[in-house]
Amino acid sequence: MAGPEIERLIQLLARLPGLGPRSARRAALHLLKKKDALLLPLAATLREVGDSVHACSTCGNLDSRDPCAICTDSRRDESLLCVVESVADLWALERAGVFRGRYHVLGGTLSALDGVGPTDLNVDGLVARVNGGRVKEVIIATNATVEGQTTAHYITDRVAPSGVQITRLAHGVPVGGELDYLDDGTLGAALKARRPL
Amino acid sequence: MAGPEIERLIQLLARLPGLGPRSARRAALHLLKKKDALLLPLAATLREVGDSVHACSTCGNLDSRDPCAICTDSRRDESLLCVVESVADLWALERAGVFRGRYHVLGGTLSALDGVGPTDLNVDGLVARVNGGRVKEVIIATNATVEGQTTAHYITDRVAPSGVQITRLAHGVPVGGELDYLDDGTLGAALKARRPL
Known part of the structure; x- marks a missing residue:
């Protein structure tokens, strides 16, 4: 061998x-x-x-600088804060090039099965950033899984006292998707969230 | 990003x-x-x-020693020389643990399409080793592809003058294989090379 x-x-x-x-x-x-x-x-x-490369002490992104390139980019809107589960999700949003605010990486989701509780996620850091006063809207972009949605609810409860606006990504038909192949949950969500043409 | x-x-x-x-x-x-x-x-x-790690100057195997561990292993039969296309093939034979001789790695196959000629393969080294006098049998274990078989014929022509015995791996039904799923070429080869029970 x-x-x-x-x-x-x-x-x-x-x-x-x-x-x-x-x-x-x-x-x-x-x-x-x-x-x-x-x-x-x-x-x-x-x-x-x-x-x-280390985790950014502000947002949790991985970069050779601390604070990271996104946190120090003055062209980005610091009043918009997008909360994601992982750096992979942050990269996905950056690849799409659709978001020009700042991020906050939780580092996972609440999961009773895997023994992940609130203290294992970077939620205190999020609350501190929101209470810092510059954030006007928190966009929760956790995955549309059971764990992701549980985490989204928990974060809403924690951030709500600060009084900032809290939003989440829309659920619906993926662009290019065919109704025939979609699951009932997505179809139901898309119908419920229908918008005037 | x-x-x-x-x-x-x-x-x-x-x-x-x-x-x-x-x-x-x-x-x-x-x-x-x-x-x-x-x-x-x-x-x-x-x-x-x-x-x-470098290529062994004797056989072409990759090892941190030169000659490599296989070439210097005195428990291996130096009268048996197995000619393979690549180090990956050598590793496959070693994993199977069925061969206790030495190897010779060609570093590819003759291929007119890819512009690989006899001088691009380590054939001169093989002829020199065979003429060295210690080798009694050369086992040609090139792949059963067109290029592999072409290369096998070329090697046979080059090694034949030395007078050593030249053999090749048997073609036939793979162990565990079902006749129904086998191609015609393999079935034909297996029938032609049938052995008395």
């Missing part, structure tokens, strides 16, 4: 989401074949990212 | 086989979440592998 260093590389690669033991072996061979073009740059970039 | 270091990490990860742009993003976030348990060890292992 391969030497101990290569075996260790395969084991580490196999722990990445989307790679199993077999594809990790293929990836390791690919890396060894492209040593100068891929393996060494990847090693250097991993170290650089590991050394420099 | 994410910072430039993270973007660069995502781009490098997306070049691994089995990972696309979306799964590379997921992998990057996973690495950042498990910085001490996964990201930093992976960076260190990549650098270690990049620095220490």
Whole structure:
């Protein structure tokens, strides 16, 4: 079999989401074949990212600066605060390029099954930011799952005393979606939230 | 969007086989979440592998030693030489644990379409090893593809003058395979190579 260093590389690669033991072996061979073009740059970039990237102490986003590039961007509207579960959700909204306010990353959702309670999420930080006085609207953008909705209700309860406006993303038919393939819950929500044309 | 270091990490990860742009993003976030348990060890292992692992000058296997662990293992039969296309094939045979001789990695197959000629493969090295006098049997284990079979014929022509025995892997029904799902070529080969019970 391969030497101990290569075996260790395969084991580490196999722990990445989307790679199993077999594809990790293929990836390791690919890396060894492209040593100068891929393996060494990847090693250097991993170290650089590991050394420099940290969670932003204000919003929880991952960046090499603290506060992060979004929190310090003066062109963004600091009166709009979008609450997301994870950095992946923040990236999804940024990719869409539809939001020009600031973010707040909770770091998960309330989940009794997984033992995640309010103290495990960055909710106190959110309440402190809202009470800071500059935020006028909190947009809750947790996932439309049971855990996400539970968390949304909890956050609403916590933020409501500050008196700022609280909104959530609309539920409805996805753009490009066909009614025939949609679940009853989404169809019901879309009908309930119908808008005048 | 994410910072430039993270973007660069995502781009490098997306070049691994089995990972696309979306799964590379997921992998990057996973690495950042498990910085001490996964990201930093992976960076260190990549650098270690990049620095220490090279192709064996005898057989072409990848190892931190040269000659490699297989070439220097005195318990392995040096009179048996198994010719494979790639290190991945060598690993597959080693995983199966069915071969106790030495290997010779060609580094590809003859392919007019991809512009791979005899000089691009490690065939001269193979002929030199066979002429060295210790090899009694050359087992050709190229893939059962058109390119693999073309390469097998070419190697046979080159090795034949030395007078050593030349064999190839058997074609036939895969163990656990059902006849109903097999292609005509395999069924024909299995019938032609039938053995007395």
